[in-house]
Amino acid sequence: MNMWNKRFLNEQYVYGTEPNEFLAAMQRKLNVSGNALAIAEGExxxxxxxxxxxxxxxxxxxxxxxxxxxEKLASSKGVTVHTKLVDLNEADWQMHKEKWDEIVCVFGHFRTELRNKTLQGVKEAIKPGGYFVTEVYSYNQIPYKSGGPKEEDFLYKPEEFLDNFADWRIKHFFMGEVVRHEGMHHTGLAHVIQFAGQKPVE
Structure with missing residues (x-):
């Protein structure tokens, strides 16, 4: 059993039940509709x-x-979310080419090799005109006491977004301090990267 499976066995929602503040704000701003994929989505x-x-x-x-x-949270809110057990190490992004109107990733942290593969997969899987929205901890997060990985290899650098998505329309980019209160493991002042980009319409 992996560590995340053990962590989420708790009845309590360890990261809370409210959406990430940045995602909620961008969703109102972008007014996206259609099919969305949330990766490394946790609870x-x-x-x-x-x-x-x-x-x-x-x-x-x-x-x-x-x-x-x-699924339990969706049912309590009267909505439907389709769930799929996916290890991103084994994800076949080609099967999802230009499938999604939006992909979101909130505090999804992986080692550099998998991160690069995942970001390239995201680029391929979003439809032209679709969006990628993410908030993650930056490589400056380690001294902070508010959560996230303690190994730098799991943390993001700005060029991972600015270089990989250089041909996209960047709707929002920020790196710096924010305060987050998301359950018991993401609490307090944190150093994050926020990115929202739109895939070009060819």
């Missing part, structure tokens, strides 16, 4: 929020317990 708070906005949402995670809690 489903962001996927459920997107479904509440009228999107058709699929949540990927590799913790079965997290996906079960996603």
């Amino acid at each position: 489903g708070r962001n996927a459920v929020f997107l479904a509440e906005q009228g999107m058709q949402v699929t949540a990927w995670d590799y913790a079965e317990s997290g996906l079960a809690k996603t």
Whole structure:
């Protein structure tokens, strides 16, 4: 059993049930509709929020317990989220080429090699005109006491977004301090990267 499966076995939603503040703000600003994919989605708070906005949402995670809690939360809110057990190491992004109107990733942290593969997969999987929205901890997060990985290899650098998505329309980019209160593990002042980009319409 992986560590995330163990963590999410708790009845309590360890990252809360409310959506990430940045995602919620960008969703209002961008007014996206259609099909959304939430990757490394954990217990489903962001996927459920997107479904509440009228999107058709699929949540990927590799913790079965997290996906079960996603379905439970969606049911309690009167919406539907399709869940799929996916290890991003094995994700076949080619099967999802230009499938999604929006992909979101909130505090999804992986080692550099998998991160690069995932970001390239995201680029391929979003439809022309669609959006990628993410908030993650930056490489400056380690001294902060508010959560996130303690190994730099799991943390993001700005060029990972600015270089990989250089041909996209960048709707929002920020790196710096924010305050987050998201359950018991993301609490307090944090150093993050926020990115929202739109894939060019060819």
